[in-house]
Amino acid sequence: MVQAHLELSRLYDAQGQHDEAVRSAKRGVELSPDLLEAHLALAEALIGGKRYLEALHSLSKVETRFQNSAAYHYTRGVAEMGLHRHQPAIVAFEKAVKLDPTYDPAQFLLGSAYYTTGDMERAETKYKAAIALNSKNALYFSHLAGLYDRRGPEFERAAREATLEALALNPDDPECNQRLAKWAIAREDLSEARTILERVVARNPQLTSPRALLAQVYSRLKLRKEAQEQRGIIQSLEEQARKRSGPDSAASRQGEGK
Secondary structure (H helix, E strand, O other): OHHHHHHHHHHHHHOOOHHHHHHHHHHHHHHOOOOHHHHHHHHHHHHHOOOHHHHHHHHHOOHHHHOOOHHHHHHHHHHHHHOOOHHHHHHHHHHHHHHOOOOHHHHHHHHHHHHHOOOHHHHHHHHHHHHHHOOOOHHHHHHHHHHHHHHOHHHHHHHHHHHHHHHHHOOOOHHHHHHHHHHHHHOOOHHHHHHHHHHHHHHOOOOOHHHHHHHHHHHHOOOHHHHHHHHHHHHHHHHHHHHHHHHHHHHHHHHHOO
16 A cells, blocks of 8 residues: 555656645655655655755654665755755765765765866766766766866867767767767857757757757858747747746745745
8 A cells, every 4th residue: 555655656746746746655654654765755756846845854854763774865965956055965965875885876966966066076986986887877977078078178088978978878968969069169060060959959949058059050150040030939938937937936945045
């Protein structure tokens, strides 16, 4: 019975029905209050609904009971990252990887937390640790490539190698394809950049950054109508995002800062 509620919670969460996911997970906790999986399912459902403070509060209630669980500390770290509290996230992820060094998602998110604080060396080390544990995850290579790209021209070769590794695993990765387009622009291969970016926006119509870059390419190719069309789509997407955020989102962010 408990497992049925937890599976139902994950199903609701995957479908974006976060309130239903929380209700199902809470029922699982009520039925098995000593089951770690139930408490993690509840926290994950709350995180899925961006109720990060509630997730942390829920986890704090059982910290003593599950303090030796890597998954417990990992989930705390995810909630802290949701609140943009990177130092507490680092503490949580460090505990997770200390308890289980083979926990590649924790190694990866620890790298991401270090990245957000500007600690590129530690971020690189943790990304590489995640890759060593799971070399089939394109996201790990993609983030490593982004790190090298941020570190400057002297790391371009490493960035290119990591980008190609990511694309070998996921040819549609938008960030990596956009990076390829930027390199094509840098060497004045606008035709190649156009081909890459048109494919990216066709497969990821909601993204604005590749459209902005594509508009620049169109402008340099004297394709003014196409460039203006992309700028119009970007304005429309940004307006839709503003409407979605609205006052409720602002109130939620204020609550997170309390």
